[in-house]
Amino acid sequence: MATTATPPGLVDLVIDGKPVRVPAGTSVFDAARMNGVTIPTLCHLQNETPVGVCRLCLVEAGGRVLSAACVRPVDPGMKVVTNSDKVLSARKTVLELLMSDHPTPCARQQHSGDCELETQAHAAGIKQARFAKRSVARGRDESSLAIAVDHDACILCDRCIRGCDEIKNNFVLGRMGKGYSAGIAFDLNSPMGESTCISCGECMVSCPTGALTNRGVVGTAIAKTTDAQVFDAEELLQIPVFKGVSGTFLELNTGAIVKRKFRAGELICKEGDFGSTAFYILEGRAQVSISTPIAHVKTDGGAKGFFKKLTSSLVSRTEDKRDEERRDRTIPIDASVDLNYGSPVAELGAGDLFGEMTCMNFYPRSATVRAVSDVVAYEMLRNVLDIMLKNKSFRAQIDANYRRRALENHLRGVPMFADLAPDFIEHLKESVELQRFSPGQMITRQGDPADCFYLVRIGFVKISENYPGGELVLAYLSRGDYFGEIGLLGGGVRTATCTALDHVEVVRISGDDFRQMIERFPTVRAGLAAVAEERQQANQQRMQMLQTVPIDQFLSQGLMEAQSLLVLDLENCTRCDACVNACADAHDGVTRLVRDGLRFDQYLVATSCRQCRDPLCMVGCPVGSIRRRNSLEVIIEDWCIGCGLCARNCPYGNINLHPFEVIVDDPEHAGRKKAAIKQKATSCDLCTHLKEPSCVYACPHDAAHRVDPKTFFSEMLGQGSTK
């Protein structure tokens, strides 16, 4: 070869003593590869622009220093050595340095044993790095449902960035920071799940280590059932609703979506069950209903005679009206329709999505869904639903369904909007904006200008105010609740901070529409103004309370907002549990009191509902049936489905489930009834039907007292208030 002239456009060089001829401009790395010489690399991929950042492909190319083969173009007559001692030693040092900055084994090595860095280090005989490990962790980002990011495992090879930018042209990933704090970043360093990333999976496929890994199919049980038809990615992409979804993603999540067929009458999902999937109906009709009696628990009987045993029963709001009970006509459920209070049954059809909250937030199913005709539906896990909701065409279809079928009900579900004229509702259907928020994302900030009104469509919104002593949670709003009216009606400034607690979707009504609405419909204005005033008064009361008691102690103990506390004087209490037994006796054997709780000096604030400042019990209720009265007491509305989430969420164990035997439709035999046990959540009702709470009445040692906390603790803390 050396004897013949080199043709134009080609370059002759020698690699490891072997003469080779390659096109001009070829990198040393490619020249070697084309001629059967393998040079190790980490940052270089054939389909990405070489950047030469890992320096593992170092070779001797005749220069003063070693060159990175992936970015060094060939020169005529160049003599390249890829395996000299000097090169091998330098590569080993590079590997050791990279390994010192890499958790061993990383997630990928643990799962599949193919972390490229660790494989190469192992091949180079590196067992323990000579250099000190990184002392400051860069952290993990698990905000995305599809991809886990372990910044500690990232070796800054930029393969993910080039995959995102050059291959997929998404331009979401980039570099941030300098030195030890350098890393990859999504958008302007947002968490991946909150960024504009569409989870196409290219970065994950490109990553040589465990820095970007597939979070996997969450609970593959759906693919394991016999009637489930699993798709491969090719097939899925042919289905209209998957148009535009990343094929890579679908390949990585095979089994996370299945097609199911339900015969007429077959149960699709049951209220109260925990689940992790959503359903998208492709064909057929399904009935959505609540089978738990629409009623609340009422305990009665003891006040009328000495020996009459107390009994608890289920009564509807028509039989027993409670203070500040909601008079809603609709019950919010996890579907594109709401249910009617009087007859909680509705129908879903092709194109409807249900189970979104269960799937995204793992809340219990809010209603029972049964096939009316033969139904074909896609059942999908969270990662698939998430990616589908990011798909514009699917999103548009779901939103259109919502606007067409549920928005009106949703608006009219707010009592003061019940009188809106149909034409205005039609106008709103077109003009409102449907917005999504990720967990923790702020929707409005206290003090910001108020420019719109929000109606919660999906998820939970935390309403809080900042006080000198800390944050005070005013409420958790769920589907059907609204916020933002105080700012619009008042001084034009937000009076509270509203934060998405989970995956939240809201209906945003612009300030102009809102103003138009309240001008055109005086009853709406009056209703909203009344609620706004009520809310402001409640806030002022809280402020007064905060000023009269030491806030830090009350906030830290969670007693500040309690209306009535069961306090046990531990110096009198012989721990005989007579109070607990009395509570159980008063409530059909289900105690609502546990003799445990916060201690304040010699007093134990026993576990009975204390109407906390942060009522965690209200988060996650799939039908929004637990809420506060304006007096802050907890009330459980009639449409509680007894799923028990509130009981599990209450940090103090103050909510209990009361079982009742009721007659329900027999799922096995259409048209027949059968007895079933249904549960209803209950919390301490202070034995309002009796003159004195049973726990206090039954304490033989003068240890149990029901007290007004403000008075009681103020007196105890020497604040001068009278009892």
Next chain:
Amino acid sequence: MHMDKTQRGWAFASLIIFAASTVGYVIYALSATPAPSGGSVVGLFFGITGFGFMIFAALLGARKRVPVWRLGRAQAWMRGHLWLGLLSLPMILFHGAFHFGGIMTQVLMWMLIATVGSGLFGAVLQNYLPRTMTTDAPLETIYDEIGNVRTLLREEADRDVESVCGPLGLSHGQTEEAQRAGGFTAMRPLAAAAGARGMVAPAIVASTSTAVAAAPEIILLTEEESAPLRSFYVNEMRPFLERPGERGQALSRPDKAKLAFTGVRTMLPAVAHSALADLEDICDEARQLRKQEQLHHWMHYWLLFHIPLSLALILLGAMHAVMALRY
């Protein structure tokens, strides 16, 4: 029940009854011919009154069985139990004119004395021990939960030690995820009180994650550095956490425990001190639970003597009444 000014009404009424009965008895004893006896009208009056008091006192147990029946506050019943039960002794002594009589009546008298004595003993215990328990065991938990709390404490201690010494090869329970165990939730941040978070709504986990007590930070020491802690834990602390009631455990005494922990601390590098402090807290909590257990036994186990004895007394008393009146 606290013996305080709230007892004044009952104490005053009992004193009047006692004084009146004493005066009545003295007059009767001085004027009676032949000598006073239980079979006389006055003697029978004292006997019936005393037995009535005993029955009322015994009815407290029945009252507790129906806590929501509006038969008067349990507190009033308890006071009646204490004071009338106490008064039954002089009444019966007046009834028998301070003579114990035959075998049956002798047995009855000694049973009555033992019942009233045990009741007084119990009243004294229940007057003082709640205060002692409140002071000495601020981390007390529900009595029936002590076993579970101990398990949680042990698991937490294992995690702490393993975060410094590496795996100990000890078996772990199901509650790996549980937060700091034990005691009233008073000592813990609100979110940590939620306990195992498996089924809690994810939103709650998200919203409270900053408040949740962090898992022990893993600062692995070399084998040589961690040897003193490993040895101390395996040989002294874990046996104490497993069997806190066993005699001869150095850690069961606060002063000795303090010395032991100080000794270990001096042998460990500073990075392990926070883990050691946590272990010391765990030991303290375990000691408090032991103390609670002991006090609970004292506070309630005397009833195992008092209740059967008083029931037997009522039964025998009734038999005595029937036999005396009939024969």
